[in-house]
Amino acid sequence: MIDADDLIARIRVYNPNTNEDLIRRAFAFGAEMHDGQTRHSGEPYFTHPIAVAGILAEQQMDDATIITALLHDTIEDTKAAFSDVEELFGREIAELVDGVTKLTNLQLNSTETKQAENFRKLFMATSRDLRVTLVKLADRLHNMRTIKSMRPEKQAQKARETMDIYAPLGGRMGMQWMREELEDLAFRVLNPEGRNSIIRRFITLQRETGDVIEKITADMRHVLAEANISADVYGRAKKPYSIWRKMQEKELGFSRLSDIYGFRVITQSEADCYRTLGAIHQRWRAVPGRFKDYISQPKSNGYRSIHTTVSGRDGKRVEVQIRTHEMHEVAETGVAAHWSYRQGERVENRFAVDPARWIASISERLGEGQEDSEFLEAVKLEMYQDQVFCFTPKGEVIKLPRGGTPIDFAYAIHTRIGHACVGAKVDHLRVPLWTRLKNGQSIEIITAEGQTPQATWIDIAVTGKAKAAIRRALREEDRERYIRLGRELARVAFENVGKKSTDKALKTAAKALVLNGMDDLLARLGSAELTSREVVRAIYPDLAEREGDEVDQRRAVVGLDAGWTHRRANCCQPVPGERIVGITYRGEGVVVHAIDCEVLADYEGQPERWVDLHWQEGNHKSVNTITFDLAITNDAGVLGRICTLIGEQSANISNLTFIDRKPDYYRLLVDVDLRDTQHLHRIMTALEADSNVATIARHRNPARAPRGPGGGE
Structure with a gap:
């Protein structure tokens, strides 16, 4: 100490x-x-x-x-x-x-x-x-x-x-x-074993090739001396975690990684940085796409340096960073450069940028209404970002994180431009909105009056500002949709007790529930924050108990237009209690899918066929068939006991198919008719607890999806 x-x-x-x-x-x-x-x-x-x-x-x-x-x-x-x-x-x-x-x-x-x-x-x-x-x-x-x-x-x-x-x-x-x-x-x-494996590989590589760093450093010093450039050259192997991360990102083994060595050239002036770059590129072949000039376009934290990757000695790729001593001080100490001393006096480094500006900009961009989880997501995106620089048609520079898209570019200009975006041109060529932008590209955003943000944009955007703006707009749009859906849920709920959901009734219910008016009640009802039973009970507490009766199967799903029929999709077998969506088919009405059904990806380009649906509240009948994939031990009486367990849970087995028979176990598909998700979980828990059940899973088969003609009424 x-x-x-x-x-x-x-x-x-x-x-x-x-x-x-x-x-x-x-x-x-x-x-x-x-x-x-x-x-x-x-x-x-x-x-x-x-x-x-x-x-x-x-x-x-x-x-x-x-x-x-x-x-x-x-x-x-x-x-x-x-x-x-x-x-x-x-x-x-x-x-x-x-x-x-x-x-x-x-x-x-x-x-x-x-x-x-x-x-x-x-x-x-x-x-x-x-x-x-x-x-x-x-x-x-x-x-x-x-x-x-x-x-x-x-x-x-x-x-x-x-x-x-x-x-x-x-x-x-x-x-x-x-x-x-x-x-x-x-x-x-x-991951101690992963780290040790990287270190062992380095030791083996050094034993086979000698001190590569010293050899390449000597080569660079010789090249710079011939060009009459005074500079310091340093080389090092990259850190084990940096190498491990590259191996994971590129899905490459250690032996296939090329740029595992990094070199820094510290020059006397900014002009010498570019002279050094020229000398190195004359001596070694530059690797395309691996050049970045952070001197002319600094990072937001003040970092300045030229990055290039070249094929060095024996064809090995090496990364070279070129900067001045003043730039190097900021690159090494970052914010601490604000407190630098020289000869006992505080000095100001002209390249140092106060990161407090970055923190303030995050707060400004995200806004006070940002959800905590969204704030965390945005901050992590900001912290991990590496930047690219693109240009507006007027030549203004827009900074974006690596992987930024035209949607991020549009929102970086103005939220209004982002909301109205319908397309983009990159270097005068029309491109999809999910295109990843690159340094130096010129971006033109195409807008249209009446356009609103799409839910898919959240997955396309990478900046916190864009994601936050899209979510805010979608929430406002969702509110209108939830109000419409809530009105339909209220209509059905009141009809179930022989009443009508008039505006006066809904306003009275809202007042009884201490809500901010009828629209607030309907929005909460549509978004499932409030149940229709609670709304009915607020006005007719005695009649509300009748909602406990079994749900009519013809009206098990809410959200269908008058005259539409529906059926459950065989591919995902949704049950009451799960989030659902409908897809229209001519001649077949609406097919109800679970929201996470793989088949829905086939209809992403046909939004006109999608129907927002909810299950009717109440007690559903045991008519919803679910298929279980079971593996059970091949012992006497096991299958009979499994069937008894299911029966004890008030469920009926409608079909049973063996798909694999081995000397020690059977694998079979069991179709069970049940009520809802609670009933489903109770049956699965009972089966999982049996010592003769090796595995149990819910079986879903995309091949059983309906393949009928397109939508419409």
């Missing part, structure tokens, strides 16, 4: 004017508050805050940030209070320590909804002072470096949280070194 003198010596290297007395007092106060506390490893607890302060000193942070690191657990884990820290070290440091405490208390590993809510709070805290996040990232880095002392299940939890949130957050702050180390430390916990 380093002492106060060692820590101050590290700080004085870059900041001779550091407040030594304040740091010594913080060191002593932290040691006193944590006295007697130990970590999981058995070490004194205060070794952790000291290590966090050391990490931040390596990033040349200011005194306030380093003191915050020394005290970051005092308010949470000791008897010290906010007022104590404020009295001893001032308001600024007290608020920073309190901010880190609040971030620590956010349970980012809990359920998705809670995680999303806390992620929103995290960004609110971050936007007030980014140094809070820097301390938290350093805190997580040291905890991951010492994670072996934790229980295995706790290690896995922390590693997954690190991989999902903290590593990409560090990268988005521009601290790429921290992202890579956090990813590698988490990878070591989550």
Whole structure:
């Protein structure tokens, strides 16, 4: 464990004017508050805050940030209070320590909804002072470096949280070194065998080919010397997790990966960056499609560099990054470049961009009405993005994440343009809306009056802004649809008790249920937030009990036009309680499918044939046939007992087909007539509990789908 003198010596290297007395007092106060506390490893607890302060000193942070690191657990884990820290070290440091405490208390590993809510709070805290996040990232880095002392299940939890949130957050702050180390430390916990296999392959490769990095570095230095360019050249093998991710994304084995080495050339000036690029391309063949100029088009976090991939020595592909010393400082330290010191004085790096602007832009783009889960999705998309730059017909630059589509482009211009989008031209050629845009392309959005966003756009769009705008528009459109559907559900429900669903009756029901008028009641009814039984009971509590009678099978489905008939699809065999949709067939009426039926994909291009349907509420008869795929042991009496189990659940077996007979087991399809999803689950639970049932699954067969002529009435 380093002492106060060692820590101050590290700080004085870059900041001779550091407040030594304040740091010594913080060191002593932290040691006193944590006295007697130990970590999981058995070490004194205060070794952790000291290590966090050391990490931040390596990033040349200011005194306030380093003191915050020394005290970051005092308010949470000791008897010290906010007022104590404020009295001893001032308001600024007290608020920073309190901010880190609040971030620590956010349970980012809990359920998705809670995680999303806390992620929103995290960004609110971050936007007030980014140094809070820097301390938290350093805190997580040291905890991951010492994670072996934790229980295995706790290690896995922390590693997954690190991989999902903290590593990409560090990268988005521009601290790429921290992202890579956090990813590698988490990878070591989550997939140790995968990581070790990558390392073993590297050792074997080095033994077979020698030190490739040193050879290629020497070649580059020679080429630059001949071109009279003064520059530093560094080479390294990529991190194990980076290689593993590429193997998974490209579905390639290690031996087929080409660009596993990376090289950096640090030049004296921006002009030398382009001269270096020319010299390298003259010496080695450039790989098409692997050139990016982040100097002329910087990333939103201030990152500037030229990226190119060339076929180097022995045909090996190598990635080369070219940048100046000033650009390199931002690339390595990211947001920490705002606190850079030179000769004891704070200096401003002209390339450093405050990530608080990015955080503020997220809040502005997503809006206050954004759902927590949608906010989390959008933030993760933002954090993992790599950008492409496209142009409007007027030459304006639009930044999009990699994989962005014309829909994202349209919404990036204006929400109104996005809503009205009906097509796009890329470099003057008409393209589908799902086209992935590339750097430098010119995009023209085609709009039409009356066009509204389509539900399929959510899957096409990749930006948080576009997805949020589409969902908001669809919710507004859905409200009108839900009102129409709710009116039909109300009509049927009131008719079942011999009454009419007049506007006056619906308004009275809305008032009794304390809702905001008739439309609110109908929208809730149509979206299944409210049941028709509750609406009827609000006015006619005595008559509502009659809704418990069995549902007439001719009216088992709600949403059909007058005169239409319906039947259940044999391919998916939907039952009451499941979400359903109808497809029209001439001469056959409407065929009812489960919403997740594979066959529905065949009708995506025929929206006029789709009908919104709901099951009628009430007790359905046991006439809905479901096919079970069963594997049972081949023992005497087993089949009879299975049939008895089904009968005990008040269900009837209508057919039984053996599809595989083996000496030790039978596999068979059993058709069972049942009422609804509750009845289905009860039967499956009873069968699963039997020791002679090896497997049970619901059997669905797309080949049994109706193949009749097209829709219409």
